[in-house]
Amino acid sequence: MSRIVLGDCLAVLPTLPDQAVDFVLTDPPYLVNYQDRSGRRIANDKNDSWLVPAFEQIYRILRDDAFCISFYGWNRVDRFFNAWRAAGFRAVGHIVFAKPYQSKAKFLRYQHEAAYLLAKGQPALPDEPLPDVLPWKYSGNRLHPTQKPVESLATLIETFCPSRGIVLDPFAGSGSTCVAARQTGRRFFGIELDAKYHAAATTRLSTTPAGRVAA
Template sequence: MTPPAPAQDWINRVWCEDALAGLARIPDGAVDLILTDPPYNLGKDYGNASDQQTVADYLRWTEQWIDAALPKLKANGSLYIFTTWRFSPEIFVMLKQRMAMMNEIIWDRRVPSMGGSVRSFSSVHDTIGFFVKRKDYYFDLDAVRIAYDAATKKARSRSIFVGAKWLEVGYNPKDLWSVSRLHKEHPERADHPTQKPLEIIERMVKASCPPGGVVLDLFMGSGTTALAAKRCGRDFVGFELNSDYCAIIEQRLAAQEQEQEQDAAVPAPAKKKTASKPAVKKPAARKTRRAAVPEDAAV
């Protein structure tokens, strides 16, 4: 078993090792949010056989890492897990025996309407489970509200809506998230077959991890969870078995840090000072004498 790392040495690190072995590095009750995207067991090539197990072995392994990870979570912590409809029923039952389920979120990947199966309906979504340890879990809805468009605000302009907070701050994102998958030409795309968009991961981080909190990802992949955490002012810790993906993560983190440093170094545009113009005294209004109007005249 891996010995626990010295205090705080485990934070903001991606450990290039098996999560089941490396979790011993993290103290119990130290993580605010577990956000992870494990292999779906659909036969993809991640440089190892992690996605090519028998159904029984896959479910046994899933239960094993769940039991190893949950003690790391704080009492008011949460968990998000990406999965596929093929295994979500079994995995959700495992988690419901240990936590309270708050949502089944459907991620609509916006797959183009072409190709697909001819013997069933085309699968165009991923399933996400949102679980919590107890009722007083951390959740910041205002951080992830979606602004209403101008047309909606105009339609709600009647007096009964004036001052309504929900109209000003935006609406709840609901449990159907329509966010395009990352195409090969997308600037955010890294060399990973199942990379998730930053938009989705940041929504989870902002909603379910307090500022300065810690996000744990057991299967880092391309490192999107780490990038999202740093962009949102949170810390992270994660594991990734594939050394090539570990290198990609380090490159992405370094590039993001460099970009943030460059942005911070750019001074804010100075406001141009304009010479104050002397006040111009308006001419007094001319008084005109109106002719008397007889009281019985039509006006």
């Protein structure tokens, strides 16, 4: 299992078996109707009707005693928490990625991204816990309006996904999670609704060599 499929995760996820993946790393829409300077938008960023059923499926597909890391919209965190808790996840950590630049400025200069570390069951503690503040490298957002840096995602995968495990990203965008999984020697399953971003992800993955992990 190492592929990224074009489709709605609410249609694709129910076709996957229970406890089929070892780790989930995803960047879902933030529910803010985002539009970047070039006019690009993100599907399903206007409403949260997909939020609860998606995370219920994510929880079902994730193996017991494993982790999910989800980025989220800080000003919609109540909706994300409700969905995570309804699915069965519990929050066991919060990760802040410090940007060396600001995304925008209003009441504050917005210079970070954030994600919650969610647990299903009782995962084992990592041998070397990550700090909860991590660096961030600007991706350029060339392929997707909220494109995440592969380097940051690879660090999370190496820490929270077992060697040769399967990483799931139901909101794959331009495929950064899948690229990071391949580079760190993990298998992956990605789902992307937008055909343009799916095509970009497929192209990236076609030129990404598989990495190796320790036995």
